[in-house]
Amino acid sequence: MMFLPRVMLAEDLANVHAIESAANQFPWSQKNFADSLDAGHYAWVFCDAFDVIIAYTVVQLVVDEVHLLNLCVSPDMQRQGYGRRILDHVIDFAHSRAAVIIVLEVRESNHRAQALYEQFGFNEMSVRPGYYPAENGREDAILMGLDLSMLSMFST
Ligand SMILES: CC(C)(COP(=O)(O)OP(=O)(O)OC[C@H]1O[C@@H](n2cnc3c(N)ncnc32)[C@H](O)[C@@H]1OP(=O)(O)O)[C@@H](O)C(=O)NCCC(=O)NCCS
Incomplete structure (x- = not known):
């Protein structure tokens, strides 16, 4: 299936937020996404051949660090390798900006995301106690x- 990245636009936010709400117990609000775009964060949606959004990611570039702020695959499309393809894209972006590290926070209970990140060689750096609701x-x-x-x- 086609899985093409394109820049996330304001008109995508309702569809992005629908996926975010279906995939997360504590989703970002639509305003969180809008604020991210306004702040100049980098955000992509990944679409099928009909431009239907399957997945998305939001990252922030802080000097030579890429901060992965959000990464999500639509629930009915998970476990088909799309999470890996998003990370490939983020790593390509990081290299293109000469970043030296990609950092992210993940819930302690989110073992599937941790397994994905470990596959790419991410290491645990520290713990932020009580960071999430x-x-x-x-x-x-x-x-x-x-x-x-x-x-x-x-x-x-
Ligand atoms: C985490 C997430 C992005 C993974 O996306 P995905 O497209 O399903 O992942 P992939 O198919 O590329 O799988 C890559 C690896 O992740 C791990 N993984 C993914 N889903 C898993 C599951 N249900 N159980 C265990 N491991 C899982 C596995 O190591 C998998 O590799 P394998 O299939 O070779 O065993 C997806 O589950 C998701 O969107 N979850 C909700 C949002 C979220 O938690 N985002 C991360 C916030 S930090």
């Missing part, structure tokens, strides 16, 4: 990082 109070975030300087050392 949770059903019974708060939940820790695991801060993970992918050192791109090491990656380019291995690939040359």
Whole structure:
């Protein structure tokens, strides 16, 4: 199936938010996405041949660090390799901007996302206690990082 990235536009936000709400217990609001676009963050949607959005990601470039703020695949399209393809895209973007690291926060309970990140060589850097709201109070975030300087050392 086609899986083409294009820049996320304001007119995509209703569809993006519908996926976000279906895929997450504590979703970003539509305003969170709008604020991200306004702030100049980089955001892409990944579409099928009919321009239907399957997945999306939002990242922030802070000098030479890429901060992965959101990554999501529509629930009915998960476990088909699209998460990996989004990360490939983010890593290509990071290299194109000469970034040295990609960092992200993930819920301690989100084992499938952690498994995805570990496949790409992300390592646990630290824990942010009580970072996220949770059903019974708060939940820790695991801060993970992918050192791109090491990656380019291995690939040359
Ligand atoms: C996490 C997420 C992006 C993965 O996307 P995906 O397209 O399903 O992932 P892929 O098919 O590319 O799978 C890549 C790897 O992730 C892990 N993974 C994905 N889904 C999994 C599941 N249900 N159970 C266990 N591991 C899983 C596996 O290691 C998998 O590799 P494998 O299939 O070779 O075993 C997707 O589940 C999602 O959108 N979840 C909701 C939002 C979210 O949690 N985002 C991350 C926030 S930090």
